[in-house]
Amino acid sequence: MLEQVSTLAPAKAAGDDIILDVAAACCRFDVSAPALSRLFSHEPRRILRAVESVSFTVRRGTTFSIVGESGCGKSTLARMVVGLQRPTEGRLSFRDIRRADGTIGPPRVQMIFQDPYASLNPRWRVGDIIAEPIRELKLRSGEAAVQQRVGDLLEVVGLSRTDASRYPHAFSGGQRQRISIARALATEADFLVCDEPTSALDVSVQAQILNLMVRLQKEFGLTYLFISHNLSVVRHMSDELAIMYLGRFVEAGPAEQVFTRPQHPYTRLLLDTIPDVERPNRERRPMSGEVPSPINPPAGCTFNPRCAQAADRCRVERPELRQLGGVSVSCHFA
Ligand SMILES: Nc1ncnc2c1ncn2[C@@H]1O[C@H](COP(=O)(O)OP(=O)(O)OP(=O)(O)O)[C@@H](O)[C@H]1O
DSSP states (O other), X not given: OEEEXXXXXXXXXXXXXXXXXXXXXXXXXXXOOOHHHHHHHTOOOOEEEEEEEEEEEEETTOEEEEEOOTTSSHHHHHHHHHTSSOOSEEEEEEOOEXXXXXXXXXXXXXXXXXXXXXXXXXXXXXXXXXXXXXHHTTOSSSHHHHHHHHHHHHHHTTOOGGGGGSOGGGSOHHHHHHHHHHHHHHTTOSEEEEESTTTTSOHHHHHHHHHHHHHHHHHHTOEEEEEESOHHXXXXXXXXXXXXXXXXXXXXXXHHHHHHSOOSHHHHHHHHTSOOTTOTTSOOOOOOSOOOOSSSOOSSSTTGGGOTTOOHHHHHOOOOOEEETTEEEOOTTO
């Protein structure tokens, strides 16, 4: 379950670099037909394994990115981290941190969603959207201080103070994502879970939002858990990178190492899908086949039906994640 580790020893907690510790987290959904209809059809229970035994830690002030195809369990994992989804097994725990004002406590966690059109209340002015958490959490005393903070936040994310009086529909997708970020910062968040924050935006706007996020991370010491289906999006902002396939991490480690020396065949295929401006004519293998069903995953290595290197062993024995030169990989032949 999601828990906040209490502050028993402030000095120790503040000295610890790890902000999030995820240990063997699983999320399984029971997607069986109703009991009565199963009784007549003799259909067995159907359990969908969205996330299976995922373990990782995130260090404060860094970006941990999780990349994988649609349906591999990224959003479910993100929802577990923010507490919107309970793990069915395993544990997710935030460690206490020391803030700039000297206080020690659990990090404030916020989520930035993919769709900046759906995540902002269309009936509220932007100023009220950003002011709400400031008032709710009593982070400023007096309305003048709240309004001052709203204006400052709008400027921090590259908007203007006068935008506070406008409604979300008057903004472009990129501007709305800036408003979502300002709202997250309004809570004085330390940890942002960003679930595909740029995938609904044009490519040029994507780069602007990513640059903004990198700047804010440096300025405010933010920690990001960044979810994407697109490796090229996370390339320049990740410290750690995990590649997820059918609910499990298949490769994880320092981002640069995973990018430059990928060891899992799935990581290599994902990298092949990225256009390379320096080698535009390089041979690019398309990703073949579909992601199997998480209700009935293949035996052995779950990637084996799509893997060109698969051997008999891969069809019967599931490879464990093992350490290989600083990176964890689950492939019999890595
Ligand atoms: N509440 C739920 N009940 C049943 N199944 C669910 C539920 N939430 C997610 N799933 C299933 O869990 C699996 C993983 O879904 P998830 O949304 O986490 O994947 P994803 O990698 O984020 O995909 P996408 O990028 O398309 O959002 C999918 O098969 C999905 O259908």
